[in-house]
Each structure stands twice: as C-alpha cells, then as structure tokens.
Amino acid sequence: MTTTRAAVLVEAGRPAPYADSRPLEITELRLDRPGPGELLVRVGAAGLCHSDLSVINGSRVRPLPMALGHEAAGEVVETGGDSEFAPGDHVVMAFVPACGHCDRCVAGRPALCGPGAQANGAGTLLSGSRRFTAPDGTQPHHHLGVSAFSEYTIVSARSAVKVDADLPHEIAALFGCAVLTGAGAALYSAEVRPGDTVAVFGLGGVGLAALLAAKAAGASSIIAIDVVREKRDLAVKLGAAHTVAGGPDAVEAVRELTGGGAEKVIDTTGVVPVLEQAYAATRAGGVTVTVGLPAPGVPLTLPALSLVAEERTLRGSYLGSCVPRRDVPRFIGMYRSGALPVDALLSHRLGLDEVNEGFDRLHGGEAVRQVVTF
Numbered sequence: 048m049t050t051t052r053a054a055v056l057v058e059a060g061r062p063a064p065y066a067d068s069r070p071l072e073i074t075e076l077r078l079d080r081p082g083p084g085e086l087l088v089r090v091g092a093a094g095l096c097h098s099d100l101s102v103i104n105g106s107r108v109r110p111l112p113m114a115l116g117h118e119a120a121g122e123v124v125e126t127g128g129d130s131e132f133a134p135g136d137h138v139v140m141a142f143v144p145a146c147g148h149c150d151r152c153v154a155g156r157p158a159l160c161g162p163g164a165q166a167n168g169a170g171t172l173l174s175g176s177r178r179f180t181a182p183d184g185t186q187p188h189h190h191l192g193v194s195a196f197s198e199y200t201i202v203s204a205r206s207a208v209k210v211d212a213d214l215p216h217e218i219a220a221l222f223g224c225a226v227l228t229g230a231g232a233a234l235y236s237a238e239v240r241p242g243d244t245v246a247v248f249g250l251g252g253v254g255l256a257a258l259l260a261a262k263a264a265g266a267s268s269i270i271a272i273d274v275v276r277e278k279r280d281l282a283v284k285l286g287a288a289h290t291v292a293g294g295p296d297a298v299e300a301v302r303e304l305t306g307g308g309a310e311k312v313i314d315t316t317g318v319v320p321v322l323e324q325a326y327a328a329t330r331a332g333g334v335t336v337t338v339g340l341p342a343p344g345v346p347l348t349l350p351a352l353s354l355v356a357e358e359r360t361l362r363g364s365y366l367g368s369c370v371p372r373r374d375v376p377r378f379i380g381m382y383r384s385g386a387l388p389v390d391a392l393l394s395h396r397l398g399l400d401e402v403n404e405g406f407d408r409l410h411g412g413e414a415v416r417q418v419v420t421f
C-alpha cells in the first residue's frame with residue numbers, strides 16, 4: 048500500500064478566484080496495489096489543461112469527488128503483472144485507455160475506444176476499479192484514467208506509453224494531452240500539407256501545438272487568432288505569419304489575409320461561436336477541425352448549403368485522432384529533431400499546493416501550459 052498527496056475536486060462550479068474558493072483540496076490518500084494490467088506510477092510532472100478546468104467549473108459534468116489531472120509523465124514503480132512494463136520504465140499517460148479489442152480499437156481508432164470512454168465517463172480505471180481511498184473511506188474517482196495531480200497514481204497499462212528515460216518529465220508530460228491533441232489535429236484531422244494556408248483559433252497549449260505541427264508539415268502561412276495579446280505574440284515567435292485579435296471581426300480579417308479563407312482551420316477554443324467563425328474563415332473546399340469541448344447541449348448553427356455547394360468538411364478531433372503508442376514516440380522524435388519545439392508551451396512550473404492558483408491563471412488567460420512538478 049502507498050500513500051499519496053493528491054488534488055481532489057470536491058465540488059464543481061465554485062466561483063473563481065479558485066485561490067479563494069479552493070475547489071481542489073490537497074488530501075492524503077491511500078492507493079491500493081496495482082491490479083492485473085495496471086501500473087503504479089510515481090508522477091514526475093502533470094500539466095494543467097482546459098479540460099481539467101471544465102470539470103472544475105462544471106461545464107463538463109463528472110462524478111465527484113475526483114482526483115484530477117490527465118496530462119502526465121512519470122516512472123513505473125510496480126506492475127500488477129503486466130509483462131510489457133517494468134519498474135523504472137518512464138511513461139507518458141494518454142487520456143483514453145484503449146482496450147485493444149473493441150471495434151474502434153481494431154479499426155485503428157483507439158481515441159474512440161468504447162470501454163475506454165465508458166470507464167472515463169464513470170471515473171474508473173479500465174478495469175472498472177477505483178484505487179484511491181480517502182481517510183473517511185470514500186473513494187475519489189479517476190480523471191480520464193490518469194489522475195496525475197498526485198505524487199503516485201495507478202493507471203491501466205493501456206493508458207501508458209513507454210518513453211526514453213532521458214526526456215525530462217515536465218517535457219514528456221506535454222505529449223500526453225496538448226501535443227497529441229494539437230499536433231494530431233493538424234497532421235491527422237486537418238491533414239495539413241505543404242503549401243496550405245492554416246488558421247488556428249485559440250492559442251493555449253493545444254492551439255500552439257497545432258500551430259507548431261502545421262509549421263512542421265510545411266504550411267505556407269499560419270494565421271493565429273486569440274483574444275489575449277501575449278498569446279498572439281508567442282504565436283509569432285513560434286512561426287505564425289499573421290495574428291488576429293479574437294472577436295466577430297476575426298473572420299473578415301482571416302479571409303482578407305488569405306484571399307477568401309484558409310484551407311485548413313483549427314478551432315481550439317471550446318467556444319461554439321468561435322467554431323462558427325472558424326467555419327466561416329475556411330476557404331471553399333477546405334477543412335475546419337475542432338478539438339474544443341464546449342458544455343454538452345450547446346448547439347452549432349451553420350449554413351447547411353455551404354457544406355455541399357462549397358464542398359466543405361467539418362471534422363471533430365478527439366485525442367488528435369492519434370494512436371498514442373505510435374504518435375507519442377513519433378512526436379517526441381519530431382521534438383528531438385527540432386521540428387516540434389513544444390518546450391515553448393511550458394510557461395509555469397508549480398508545486399501541488401499551488402494548483403488552485405494555477406487554474407486561476409489558466410482561467411484568466413495568463414498561462415499556456417503549466418506543469419505541477421513533484
């Protein structure tokens with residue numbers, strides 16, 4: 048048995064500033080031994096993603112209490128009998144455990160794994176188990192099979208990807224969500240090709256990873272759109288040719304800069320009216336991709352005729368449509384070669400006790416990727 052300090056979301060919808068309302072409580076929990084096919088992982092670093100914030104603010108409803116954090120890297124301490132991993136292995140966690148057997152997994156689309164989605168919705172590991180226990184006997188739920196705002200965690204081996212031990216945990220962690228999602232959205236969902244014009248709406252960790260991957264894929268011109276000026280400035284440093292301030296005028300600005308719209312447009316804001324803008328800023332024949340996770344039930348309104356008459360494609364992208372076991376090593380290789388300098392996303396390092404303050408920064412648009420380091 049292991050004990051661990053973890054950030055547990057006790058109640059959703061508490062008002063910001065979170066430094067005052069403290070929705071995440073740092074609690075000492077007991078962790079079971081890993082079950083068959085599970086790994087006990089000492090977490091090295093865990094990133095703060097907007098999807099955590101959406102659980103905190105209540106726009107994504109999850110069973111509570113829940114040990115949050117889903118973008119992480121660490122070291123295997125003990126295995127529950129899975130032969131593929133050994134103590135000492137460094138791993139990155141992906142936020143969908145892929146069973147490997149369901150029709151979606153067999154079709155090469157592990158991001159859509161049925162049992163994985165069911166476990167994530169229920170707040171359990173892939174096995175259906177919960178492995179954390181609080182002093183009062185309650186069992187906090189797992190967040191997306193990872194729960195990484197914790198010194199130690201248990202994950203399904205199906206959530207883990209082995210990585211080289213010389214990659215710092217704080218860099219490796221980014222590959223688990225921001226890079227898989229953003230780079231995958233650009234390379235697999237939008238299929239950015241040499242010479243494409245690309246627009247990226249939203250320049251957080253996911254959007255900037257998409258921008259870097261679009262550049263690596265040979266986009267001829269990238270337009271970066273955000274409401275926060277500092278993020279637009281960073282986008283220019285990372286290769287954007289133009290920036291546009293977010294808002295209703297953004298569509299006309301993108302259309303003007305591209306002579307009628309960008310060929311590939313990626314929305315990473317999670318704001319439905321911005322997805323409508325992204326669609327309108329896409330050129331006829333082009334592709335609009337969204338990775339945003341707005342509150343369920345928010346409708347999207349589009350001129351339906353344009354889909355046909357302008358041969359447009361609108362595509363959703365979950366986990367960047369990636370195959371984590373293929374793409375985490377692939378994107379790390381691109382990072383190492385200098386083609387995907389994702390260390391530029393890392394804006395803050397914090398201790399576990401500062402995690403509420405970190406979510407204030409994310410909420411206020413003052414941070415790109417912050418990582419809790421252990």
Ligand SMILES: NC(=O)c1ccc[n+]([C@@H]2O[C@H](COP(=O)([O-])OP(=O)(O)OC[C@H]3O[C@@H](n4cnc5c(N)ncnc54)[C@H](O)[C@@H]3O)[C@@H](O)[C@H]2O)c1
Nearest residue numbers: 097098249250251252253273274293317338339340365366
């Ligand atoms: N599909 C997936 O697999 C997946 C994975 C991770 C995150 N997500 C989702 O992707 C989104 C982005 O995540 P993130 O962690 O990068 O978030 P983030 O908060 O770091 O970035 C979002 C950016 O959008 C900008 N923005 C907000 N409103 C805007 C507007 N009206 N116009 C232009 N820009 C605007 C913000 O200033 C911010 O920079 C979230 O919805 C998150 O839940 C999806």
Ligand SMILES: [Zn+2]
Nearest residue numbers: 096098118224
């Ligand atoms: Zn995420």
Ligand SMILES: [Zn+2]
Nearest residue numbers: 146149152160
């Ligand atoms: Zn599956």
